[in-house]
Amino acid sequence: MKSVIIAGAVLLLASVTGCYYDNKQELYGSCDSSNVTFATTIEPIINANCVGCHGSSSPSAGISLVGYDQVALAANNGRLVGTMNNTGGHMLMPPGGKLDNCKLNQVNKWIRNGLPK
Amino acid sequence: MALLFSMSSFALATTYLPPAVSLERKSLRIINMHGTVGLPKGQWEMFIQHRFGTFGDGAYNWYGFDQSYMRIGLDYGLGKRITTGASRSSMNKIADAYVKWEIPMKSKSWTASWYSNVSINTNHRATIAGEPFYYSNRLRFINTLNISKNFGDRLLIGVTPSFIHINLANTTTSSNDIPVIGGYTRLKLSNRYALTAEVQKPMSDQFYNVIGGYKNTNRPASPYLGLGFEIFTAKHMFQLSVSNAQSMNETYYMVGENGGNAFKNFRFGFNIVRRW
Numbered sequence: 001m002k003s004v005i006i007a008g009a010v011l012l013l014a015s016v017t018g019c020y021y022d023n024k025q026e027l028y029g030s031c032d033s034s035n036v037t038f039a040t041t042i043e044p045i046i047n048a049n050c051v052g053c054h055g056s057s058s059p060s061a062g063i064s065l066v067g068y069d070q071v072a073l074a075a076n077n078g079r080l081v082g083t084m085n086n087t088g089g090h091m092l093m094p095p096g097g098k099l100d101n102c103k104l105n106q107v108n109k110w111i112r113n114g115l116p117k
Numbered sequence: 118m119a120l121l122f123s124m125s126s127f128a129l130a131t132t133y134l135p136p137a138v139s140l141e142r143k144s145l146r147i148i149n150m151h152g153t154v155g156l157p158k159g160q161w162e163m164f165i166q167h168r169f170g171t172f173g174d175g176a177y178n179w180y181g182f183d184q185s186y187m188r189i190g191l192d193y194g195l196g197k198r199i200t201t202g203a204s205r206s207s208m209n210k211i212a213d214a215y216v217k218w219e220i221p222m223k224s225k226s227w228t229a230s231w232y233s234n235v236s237i238n239t240n241h242r243a244t245i246a247g248e249p250f251y252y253s254n255r256l257r258f259i260n261t262l263n264i265s266k267n268f269g270d271r272l273l274i275g276v277t278p279s280f281i282h283i284n285l286a287n288t289t290t291s292s293n294d295i296p297v298i299g300g301y302t303r304l305k306l307s308n309r310y311a312l313t314a315e316v317q318k319p320m321s322d323q324f325y326n327v328i329g330g331y332k333n334t335n336r337p338a339s340p341y342l343g344l345g346f347e348i349f350t351a352k353h354m355f356q357l358s359v360s361n362a363q364s365m366n367e368t369y370y371m372v373g374e375n376g377g378n379a380f381k382n383f384r385f386g387f388n389i390v391r392r393w
Contacts, residue, residue, distance in 0.1 A: 020253045021328040023286040028247035048243035089175045097209040
């Protein structure tokens with residue numbers, strides 16, 4: 001009986017508390033891919049999601065993503081888009097799961113626009 | 118005399134179970150989904166799951182075998198009808214915990230359970246959303262009513278209506294609540310081998326949210342699909358599978374964050390299960 005009460009309490013806790021009706025667009029603004037540059041848009045994405053492993057000292061797989069030149073190199077040889085979208089036989093990066101569509105769109109747009117600084 | 122007594126009590130303890138159900142009692146899961154049966158009180162189950170890359174990755178990546186996501190977890194029979202467990206997946210860095218309650222049924226061939234799970238995405242804040250960040254952004258919930266029936270000695274068919282809640286949806290028009298319908302089947306071939314299959318898909322294109330009214334569930338064209346082959350050895354259960362889902366967490370693969378039904382979107386995977 002005791003375990004039933006404990007389990008019931010956990011169930012209730014899990015299904016009632018912490019239920020929110022949020023969405024990214026309302027909380028964090030809509031996706032702005034109109035004016036994408038390296039300094040304003042791409043560098044923060046890369047720093048938050050890639051540099052942890054692909055930093056300047058002993059980067060993973062020998063690929064550093066610190067600074068414009070290194071990121072532009074990865075963008076030009078197709079590995080940046082391939083890994084981020086998990087296409088063309090590239091391993092998915094970051095390994096924790098795909099970035100959201102907004103960030104992927106911004107990266108794609110940046111590459112299409114010719115890698116503006 | 119004591120030997121006789123212990124023998125008779127053993128005979129009392131082993132009641133007949135149809136084979137399809139008896140195999141159900143070797144592993145809590147079919148492939149990704151839970152079956153209806155829980156763990157006996159005081160028993161532990163450990164499971165290790167792997168899902169590889171898609172067959173479409175090509176020969177260079179050994180048809181997906183070069184990359185894999187894994188999940189490791191532990192289940193425990195808390196009470197006579199209550200099973201609980203927790204796990205960690207590398208995909209989306211998810212930690213999740215669940216409680217499963219076996220609903221008492223009068224009929225021997227029908228079994229049912231209620232499954233309730235909460236999943237925490239433990240990725241970096243910046244990967245999930247912007248600032249100011251709320252802890253609630255990390256959470257997803259699922260409640261499932263799991264009903265299954267035995268047909269004869271070998272076939273088991275289950276139906277699983279579920280309700281998923283996503284705390285942080287993508288856009289103002291995407292639904293936080295998603296009802297999902299699906300099911301599974303297990304065909305026992307012998308004492309060692311069985312074939313399994315499971316399928317899941319959101320019920321409708323739109324769903325009514327308590328806050329915000331009708332919103333899109335972003336229902337995918339093709340459902341989640343998994344086909345499995347089970348091998349039960351003396352102590353371990355091996356569940357080999359081919360499925361189009363990369364995530365092993367219900368709140369992700371059920372709502373269509375997986376590939377279509379073309380062969381190139383399918384991937385190999387396996388579960389290893391051990392009870393004690």
